[in-house]
Amino acid sequence: MSRSREDHTTLVAMPTKEDHRYGSMELQDPVGPGGEANMFQDGVTHVDFVLVWEESLSGQKEERGVSSSSPAHSMKREEFLSRLRDAGLLLEQRERLYLKRKVCYVLLNAPWTVLCYYAEELSLRAPLQVVQTPTYSWSEKVLERLSIPNLMSQRVPNAPPDYYTCPFRTSKLDRFLDSGNKETFFKKTQRHQLLYEILARTPYGDVTRGEVGVDRLLSEEVFSAAYPLHEGSYEVPRGVTSDRLSVRQVLFQYWARWGSWYRYQPLDHIRDYFGEKVALYFAWLGFYTGWLVPAAVMGTVVFLFGFWLVTTDLPAKELCHSDIIMCPLCNICSHWNLSSICLTFKAGLLFDNGGTVFFSVFMALWSVTFLEFWKRSCSCLTHRWNCSQYQEMEERPRPEFTAMAPMTTRNPVTGAEEPYFPETQRLRRILTGGTVIVVMVFMVLMFLIAIILYRTIVSIVIYRAQKSFVVLSASRIASLTGSLLNLLVIMTLSRIYISLAYILTRWEMHRTQSKYEDMFILKVFIFQFVNFYSSPVYITFFKGRFIGYPGNYNELFGIRNEDCGPGGCLIELAQELLVIMVGKQLINNIQEFLSPKLKGWWQARKGEEGGGQKEPPLPWETDYQLLVCEGLFSEYLEMVLQFGFITIFVAACPLAPLFALFNNWLEVRLDAHKFVCEYRRPVAERVPDIGIWFTILELISHLAVLSNAFLLAFSSSFVPRLHYRWTHDGSLAGYVNSTLSYAPPNATSQSNPVCRFRGYRDQTGNFLPEFYQLLALRLAFVIIFEHVVFLSGHVIDLMVPDVPEEVETKIKREFYMAKEALAEHQSADRTLIPGQMELGGVRQRVTDAVLQGTLVNLLQSYSDPSQDTST
Secondary structure, three states, X not given: OOEEOOOOOOOOOOOOHHHHOOOOOOOOOOOOOOOOOOEOOOOOOEOOEEEEEEEEOOOOXXXXXXXXOOHHHHHHHHHXXXXXXXXXXXXXXEEEEOOOEEEEEEEEEOOHHHHHHHHHHOOOEEEEEEOOOOOOOHHHHHHHHOOXXXXXXXXXXXXXXXXXXXXXXXXXXXXXXXXXXXXXOOOHHHHHHHHHHHHHHOEOOOHHHOOEXXXXXXXXXXXXXXXXXXXXXXXXXXXXXXXXXXXXXXHHHHHHOHHHOOOOOOHHHHHHHHOHHHHHHHHHHHHHHHHHHHHHHHHHXXXXXXXXXXXXXXXXXXXXXXXXXXXXXXXXXXXXXXXXXXXXXXXXXXXXXXXXXXXXXXXXXXXXHHHHHHHHHHHHHHHHOOOOOOOOOOXXXXXXXXXXXXXXXXXXXXXXXXXXXXXHHHHHHHHHHHHHHHHHHHHHHHHHHHHHHHHHHHHHHHHHOOOHHXXXXXXXXXXXXXXXXXXXXXXXXXXXXXXXXXXXXXXXXXXXXHHHHHHHHHHHHHHHHHHHHHHHHHHHHOOOOOOEEOOEEOEEOOEEOOOOOOOOHHHHHHHHHHHHHHHHHHHHHHHHHHHHHHHHHHHHHHHOOOXXXXXXXXXXXXXXXXXXXXXXXXXXXXHHHHHHHHHHOHHHOOOHHHHXXXXXXXXXXXXXXXXXXXXXXXXXXXXXXOOHHHHHHHHHHHHHHHXXXXXXXXXXXXXXXXXXXXXXXXXXXXXXXXXXEEOOHHHOOOOOOOXXXXXXXXXXXXXXXXXXXXXXXXXXXXXXXXXXXXXXXHHHHHHOOOOOHHHXXXXXXXXXXXXXXXOOOOOHHHHOOOOOOOOOOOOOOOOHHHHHHHHHHHHHHHHOOOOXXXX
């Protein structure tokens, strides 16, 4: 039942000092630099988390980004920090004075009993036994079977071990590995997760008004930042052996450096330092990049096949030696000779040849197989990283939701009073947001029409220039400049809409962060899909289809409809794809390279502004100058859009996977360098997969099959050539002439009484029987193509299980060990398996006769003291 927000105040029950049987340090006075790195002033207590706020000094005007020092903010901070001490955390405050501001750092540490309390509550998994089975990537196995040296392999020091695990229980502590070492039993990322959980659920005011958690305080600018610390500098000191490097230094040396561009990623180290969510992104990116290698090789072979075809293609020879006069391409254009497009026609053969059909089928099956094997790889990784059985607990409301929700209701799971927003109002807002998406899609289509008119007008202007060289290249110049202008429009609209999508998704008032992210991703993807793919779709399926014929041309806004260039639409589509895909990748990579450096320079400049203090910065001060990690949304979106380019329109550009491969090699290092060197350390998050992005990838792979089927049937010359061979005894002699029709007599001039145009029409403008035969053949090709590919993909899906057999065995073994470890009647020595015991392999069964003989011998040896009983 819903109630107004003013009814009453309820506080969340938190563990107290008495519950944990220990005291907490009082908030310390500011002290100068001293002590060890990532330590409290005592040099013993580790820093698990840092809270930061800034205050303007007296007499100075508050700057943008500086937390307010108002009494209301101070009261909230004091209350929040007091609640943290009551929850059992240890706190220590440090300060740094600048000319115009004071930066306050609160260092946090969770004692052992606090960690145990929350680890059990969150069902954190703890190690039972080390898994000795080595792990190999799929490419390592392939290269090993082919006896090919693996240049990508590298030995990364300090590899994190793999464990059998089970949910942590304080009462069963003695059954877990290394339970006697309280400093290292919980990993750094686990400590960060537990500290963040405490920070996120600690109230600082009225709970019914959503005054709970550090996220809300950050959004209100009560705190400037909250982050875990990096483990020292990423730079490797001279003379230090590899086995003494920190995890951050290992990641920089063996992953983030440009010299490691061809090496495998140390995924276990990434997971150990950044958590499962970040590690899964890099695992997916590396897996996708590895699978691009066969696609790029096959695409390059098909493209090179086009070079051979250029020299042997009979229709190309006929066209280059023809004297056929073609009708004008625009109202003010002159007649032209078909042989003048000889080079353009041959260039089109590089992208439009028989090999593209094979390559389209290959890429359709490649995309299905890639996704199936990623599911296998993901299941292996998530099991190894203890996420396969991870189920998120009841999510707490988002800070923005708690701050803006007009009502409260009782949570049926926790029984606590929570902010509430009516579902009917949310649905109306979602529908309104959908209307905004439709309006933005229409805006994209309007810009597309504007680009079409631009190309037509530019062609007319160039033709009027009366310069022979420029006139011959008019359509090419108009098409290329139109593609560049379209790229500029796409990137501009993309930025505008992402900002608009943030506003719309916040306005829809989604309760949880996961629901908020899913709706935001869905909105952005729908718009970006239309934004990036509308122009290629127009060229593929609409350009040159509705132009009419000489004497009866169709017009748009008084201008003749746009026709394909002399070389055909497919070469224009290839050009459009390369300009948009490669241009977008270049812009994004330059932005990813320069933007963090400029922001980091500005942050460092702010940090050097004052005080005349010569002390070296402390670790929390150094990390505060780093950039805030903005999540993985933009990284996933960039790769998913790229996946669409190399699958949906791959029939028009076999080189697309090659360009994607080069970009991804660069992308991995750029992203790695940002996370290791330029971002604050994010709080580790456990996730079982890549989320809604996998569903989007599956949707794209299905759309790619249909798109390539229609592209090959209606935009490529494959089906017309196939039909001509079938009706002319397997020869292509005369094919070019068969694709041209004669213009009606009323559409010709006295100087050129006869001209030709592309199409299957008679001299009255009606379609010939060949047109309808080709139409039927094209539709049949689409049906056969998509049925063959979808059936093959379904067979692959059945043949490739989502979870490998060895992983299923490990899951069952781990479940058995967890049951034994947590059983009340079991002792610790029965829980673990001796290290010498092999879990696999084939052994001789012990028959009843052999067992009986062994027992008889043992009884005889015990009855006869003279016998040796050492066996």
